[in-house]
Amino acid sequence: MSSVARNPETDLPILLTGGTGQVGAALRRLSCPGFEVYAPERETLDLRDYENIATMVASRPWRAVINSGAYTAVDRAETETELAWTLNAGAPAALAEATARADIPLIHLSTDFVFPGTKSQPYLETDPVGxxxxxxxxxxAGEMAVQAKNPKHLILRTAWVVSPDGSNFIKTMLRLADTRDEVAVVNDQIGCPTSADDLAAAVRLILARLEGEQPAFGICHLVNSGEASWHDLARAVFDQAGAAGRKVPRLTAIPTSQYPTPARRPANSRLDTAKLTREFGLRLRPWQEAVRDVVTTLLAQPTR
Ligand SMILES: NC(=O)c1ccc[n+]([C@@H]2O[C@H](COP(=O)([O-])OP(=O)(O)OC[C@H]3O[C@@H](n4cnc5c(N)ncnc54)[C@H](OP(=O)(O)O)[C@@H]3O)[C@@H](O)[C@H]2O)c1
Incomplete structure (x- = not known):
């Protein structure tokens, strides 16, 4: 009788926060033997409750914790400041403390928005935040807490996440395509549109590599290749929708000054990914291909 070789580490489940979000849903889709993801909903694991976090992490042996739970409403954060800090700074601190006690890695999702956006080149992991x-x-602040409290941390900064789940820019553009004849989109903010599915697939490989010799803990940027303005991204969405026979609006380019929002946004959100290639041997495909897949999925859905 043949027996299947078991790896005591990878047989353990991964505790995932934010499993109902865009990135979390993509990670849950990958759950399988060897990458078993346990993603409690907020009724079971409320990230505002730091004791709840400590108890959950200590409740059983985990392979690692992936924190994709967050407060992501950029504009509302300007007024819901306390909740944003509780979820984005306090919860990662509690997760880092608990994972350090358990001596397991914490993979923490972070953002291009830690940068001021004034640099003329893509941001490096070593650039100061602002x-x-x-x-x-x-x-x-969440990044700093994670760095301070668990040496086995990997902070993955991503940006401009798109997916068939949740709310994101592509879904907004497709909705506007149905209802508007003209859409104006800013063309002076540039960044790296990133597919949640590509990101999740990379996280899975990265975790395996963190478990090898000389794990590359620290901060690493994780985005699809290339760069775009929001206007470029809208153009790509409308071109594909139009080619599929959908009604598309006229698209015009406007400066950020003509689209005021409660929160300021970095003009340059581009993240350099050389470290991702150097440390993990990964390079995500061009954003255009990733966006095409998301739009194809959304166009095939009867209601969006
Ligand atoms: N979206 C982007 O463009 C983008 C860009 C850069 C970086 N990131 C980072 O990537 C990570 C994932 O982002 P995302 O787009 O997947 O976010 P998302 O779709 O907004 O999902 C946020 C997740 O956090 C959970 N959450 C919020 N409050 C909670 C609480 N009190 N207790 C437990 N869970 C709670 C939400 O659960 P409910 O469903 O129950 O609300 C949801 O699962 C975040 O760290 C974010 O900062 C995102």
């Missing part, structure tokens, strides 16, 4: 809004400031 957030321009409450969301970015709370996420930067």
């Amino acid at each position: 957030p321009v809004g409450v969301y970015g400031a709370s996420k930067a």
